[in-house]
Amino acid sequence: MADNxxxxxxxxxxxxxxxxxxxxxxxxxxxxxxxxxxxxIYRYFENKQMLVNELFRGSVARFAATLHEGFPEQNDxxxxxxxxxxxLVRYSRENPEAFRFINAAANAYFLDEVSKSDFEGxxxxxxxxxxxxxKAGLLRxxxxxxxxxxxYGTVFHLSRMFEDGTLEPSDELLAxxxxxxxxxxxxx
Amino acid sequence: MADNxxxxxxxxxxxxxxxxxxxxxxxxxxxxxxxxxxxxIYRYFENKQMLVNELFRGSVARFAATLHEGFPEQNDxxxxxxxxxxxLVRYSRENPEAFRFINAAANAYFLDEVSKSDFEGxxxxxxxxxxxxxKAGLLRxxxxxxxxxxxYGTVFHLSRMFEDGTLEPSDELLAxxxxxxxxxxxxx
Amino acid sequence: MADNxxxxxxxxxxxxxxxxxxxxxxxxxxxxxxxxxxxxIYRYFENKQMLVNELFRGSVARFAATLHEGFPEQNDxxxxxxxxxxxLVRYSRENPEAFRFINAAANAYFLDEVSKSDFEGxxxxxxxxxxxxxKAGLLRxxxxxxxxxxxYGTVFHLSRMFEDGTLEPSDELLAxxxxxxxxxxxxx
Amino acid sequence: MADNxxxxxxxxxxxxxxxxxxxxxxxxxxxxxxxxxxxxIYRYFENKQMLVNELFRGSVARFAATLHEGFPEQNDxxxxxxxxxxxLVRYSRENPEAFRFINAAANAYFLDEVSKSDFEGxxxxxxxxxxxxxKAGLLRxxxxxxxxxxxYGTVFHLSRMFEDGTLEPSDELLAxxxxxxxxxxxxx
DNA sequence: AATGAATGAGGTTTCATTCAT
DNA sequence: CATGAATGAAACCTCATTCAT
Numbered sequence: 001m002a003d004n005x006x007x008x009x010x011x012x013x014x015x016x017x018x019x020x021x022x023x024x025x026x027x028x029x030x031x032x033x034x035x036x037x038x039x040x041i042y043r044y045f046e047n048k049q050m051l052v053n054e055l056f057r058g059s060v061a062r063f064a065a066t067l068h069e070g071f072p073e074q075n076d077x078x079x080x081x082x083x084x085x086x087x088l089v090r091y092s093r094e095n096p097e098a099f100r101f102i103n104a105a106a107n108a109y110f111l112d113e114v115s116k117s118d119f120e121g122x123x124x125x126x127x128x129x130x131x132x133x134x135k136a137g138l139l140r141x142x143x144x145x146x147x148x149x150x151x152y153g154t155v156f157h158l159s160r161m162f163e164d165g166t167l168e169p170s171d172e173l174l175a176x177x178x179x180x181x182x183x184x185x186x187x188x
Numbered sequence: 189m190a191d192n193x194x195x196x197x198x199x200x201x202x203x204x205x206x207x208x209x210x211x212x213x214x215x216x217x218x219x220x221x222x223x224x225x226x227x228x229i230y231r232y233f234e235n236k237q238m239l240v241n242e243l244f245r246g247s248v249a250r251f252a253a254t255l256h257e258g259f260p261e262q263n264d265x266x267x268x269x270x271x272x273x274x275x276l277v278r279y280s281r282e283n284p285e286a287f288r289f290i291n292a293a294a295n296a297y298f299l300d301e302v303s304k305s306d307f308e309g310x311x312x313x314x315x316x317x318x319x320x321x322x323k324a325g326l327l328r329x330x331x332x333x334x335x336x337x338x339x340y341g342t343v344f345h346l347s348r349m350f351e352d353g354t355l356e357p358s359d360e361l362l363a364x365x366x367x368x369x370x371x372x373x374x375x376x
Numbered sequence: 377m378a379d380n381x382x383x384x385x386x387x388x389x390x391x392x393x394x395x396x397x398x399x400x401x402x403x404x405x406x407x408x409x410x411x412x413x414x415x416x417i418y419r420y421f422e423n424k425q426m427l428v429n430e431l432f433r434g435s436v437a438r439f440a441a442t443l444h445e446g447f448p449e450q451n452d453x454x455x456x457x458x459x460x461x462x463x464l465v466r467y468s469r470e471n472p473e474a475f476r477f478i479n480a481a482a483n484a485y486f487l488d489e490v491s492k493s494d495f496e497g498x499x500x501x502x503x504x505x506x507x508x509x510x511k512a513g514l515l516r517x518x519x520x521x522x523x524x525x526x527x528y529g530t531v532f533h534l535s536r537m538f539e540d541g542t543l544e545p546s547d548e549l550l551a552x553x554x555x556x557x558x559x560x561x562x563x564x
Numbered sequence: 565m566a567d568n569x570x571x572x573x574x575x576x577x578x579x580x581x582x583x584x585x586x587x588x589x590x591x592x593x594x595x596x597x598x599x600x601x602x603x604x605i606y607r608y609f610e611n612k613q614m615l616v617n618e619l620f621r622g623s624v625a626r627f628a629a630t631l632h633e634g635f636p637e638q639n640d641x642x643x644x645x646x647x648x649x650x651x652l653v654r655y656s657r658e659n660p661e662a663f664r665f666i667n668a669a670a671n672a673y674f675l676d677e678v679s680k681s682d683f684e685g686x687x688x689x690x691x692x693x694x695x696x697x698x699k700a701g702l703l704r705x706x707x708x709x710x711x712x713x714x715x716y717g718t719v720f721h722l723s724r725m726f727e728d729g730t731l732e733p734s735d736e737l738l739a740x741x742x743x744x745x746x747x748x749x750x751x752x
Numbered sequence: 753a754a755t756g757a758a759t760g761a762g763g764t765t766t767c768a769t770t771c772a773t
Numbered sequence: 774c775a776t777g778a779a780t781g782a783a784a785c786c787t788c789a790t791t792c793a794t
Binding site for chain 6: 590592602603606612
């Protein structure tokens with residue numbers, strides 16, 4: 001266990017913010033979870049709000065990286081769609097707390113403008129990707145945002161179910177849902 | 189404006205909890221929004237936690253009523269599916285704060301067991317409805333929960349977009365999305 | 377004992393700031409001295425800094441009122457000088473804590489601009505008064521500020537001595553010192 | 565700049581205590597100003613209170629030395645009075661921070677008994693000097709303490725004015741004020 | 753000897769709750 | 774009934790002090 005306090009604090013905050021929200025999480029709670037003194041947190045973060053913003057931006061950046069990494073070079077839209085779907089699922093499953101936190105915090109009053117625009121930039125990537133599919137005539141005559149609602153909304157809810165045990169994840173299930181989502185957005 | 193303080197307080201709390209979350213909302217904030225004294229809140233609710241639970245249960249009950257009301261008697265699954273979809277959308281659009289609050293609060297640490305089981309009961313209705321479609325062989329070979337993720341998740345995300353103006357609602361758009369969802373879950 | 381909490385808090389703060397300075401005085405100390413809960417102080421003052429500034433301005437205003445009240449109408453400079461001297465002494469003796477506080481806090485970093493300019497306005501009155509004496513040829517060829525140093529400085533130090541018992545005040549003593557000050561500033 | 569940390573710390577503390585008071589100055593502030601680590605301060609001083617006391621005593625000792633040095637041997641009271649006045653002024657001008665700190669800290673709750681009695685001893689020297697003048701019949705029929713109020717109080721206030729630029733020091737001005745003070749205390 | 757990261761006691765401030773009016 | 778002034782526990786944050794390096 002490398003004694004990286006900065007990272008420990010962020011991970012502790014991640015967990016607690018996901019469980020109890022920003023205002024429901026106290027700094028001493030974070031300190032205890034991170035196994036540091038409460039004052040130590042203020043050596044690494046200016047205040048609680050800076051901490052939550054730094055955490056949010058880091059999580060969004062890793063989320064974006066997950067999505068971008070391995071994004072198919074050739075313009076095979078079906079392949080790209082599948083990539084995006086599986087990467088959304090992968091991030092939500094490998095970082096369930098981060099994923100839950102990002103979605104709960106997006107647009108929250110404690111986020112600063114940089115954080116909000118970082119998140120928008122992330123969503124824009126998905127939107128641009130779907131727009132390509134529309135231009136190629138592969139998708140229905142709905143706004144790209146509607147497709148986001150379907151795909152992202154589905155993954156979001158799925159992640160909740162995986163987390164609380166309502167649903168057990170399996171390759172088969174995910175393949176089925178990916179196909180469902182594709183059928184929901186593809187033309188004809 | 190009838191001077192129904194009990195109701196005013198609940199509506200004020202609804203609005204604020206939706207905007208700032210449970211812990212980010214103070215009792216004096218609720219009092220000001222409801223145009224009552226802070227002490228008055230304690231004549232109608234034992235404490236803040238009881239208030240949030242009563243609010244949650246009321247919202248879930250109205251949500252359930254919206255869904256049940258007009259549920260097609262005859263066993264026409266396609267019609268019933270459409271009913272459920274449109275009623276989810278109707279509730280989310282007519283009570284955006286309540287809808288946002290319900291989804292943010294579901295499973296939150298401040299809910300008591302009664303509230304949690306009320307919400308589960310509500311979800312069970314949707315699940316049972318989808319199970320019928322499966323039994324009738326009209327839906328794909330996926331768990332009913334997966335369909336919930338798709339439909340409910342889509343409506344949830346859609347509602348967010350309507351609220352923040354990312355997407356403009358229209359009959360045509362909703363019809364298109366309803367069809368998408370149906371295509372996502374129906375067999376063939 | 378009228379239960380004027382606002383006033384009680386100001387008086388408690390006055391006493392403690394005079395004894396221990398602004399930073400050496402804690403809000404709970406003020407609360408205890410004022411016989412109120414710590415939180416109550418924040419119903420009357422936005423924060424500690426607003427409290428110290430309101431206190432300062434009130435004290436300066438009463439100091440100025442003491443000086444202005446009964447200021448001789450006729451332009452008899454000697455009489456006016458005596459008036460100013462005795463009123464400085466009166467305020468410092470009737471409000472030793474306020475006087476000590478004003479002198480310690482003038483120019484302090486926790487005072488806002490309004491407070492500082494209030495104090496300057498007060499000092500300006502004394503300066504204008506002395507300037508009249510200079511114009512009338514009754515005072516020495518020194519800047520009015522030098523006279524302030526002599527008169528105000530003397531009264532300030534005198535007040536300290538009265539407070540800590542180093543010197544016992546008496547009419548005779550004050551008359552003697554007033555004469556000394558006059559001899560220090562008057563021409564010839 | 566010799567690397568005398570002990571001295572650097574004292575000088576840094578001097579400056580900061582003069583500007584912000586004892587409680588308004590933090591140990592890290594002193595460390596930064598002295599260009600040492602915060603922990604280093606505790607190698608040279610037991611704690612903050614010991615530091616402030618040591619500083620106070622050193623400043624008072626240098627103040628006393630300034631006054632004693634060159635004190636006229638022959639019993640020429642007028643000369644001695646002038647010496648004292650000019651040495652008070654000299655110290656206050658050459659060590660404005662120390663002078664301001666001494667006067668603000670005298671009697672403060674954080675000074676220990678040794679520090680307080682050191683300061684009293686210093687004041688006693690001035691008092692004894694003035695008593696001689698009284699015995700020689702050269703001064704008015706006022707207590708020596710009253711003369712201290714006049715002379716020390718004047719110099720104290722003058723120093724404030726020099727520091728904040730309200731008054732510009734000059735040989736002529738000082739000569740004039742010294743004469744004023746003498747006229748304030750001398751018989752006839 | 754010197755440092756500065758780490759800490760927890762204690763500072764300022766907020767807020768759920770009570771209660772006299 | 775309704776209120777909002779009052780409160781103290783607990784929140785956020787600071788800082789004197791310690792101690793491993």
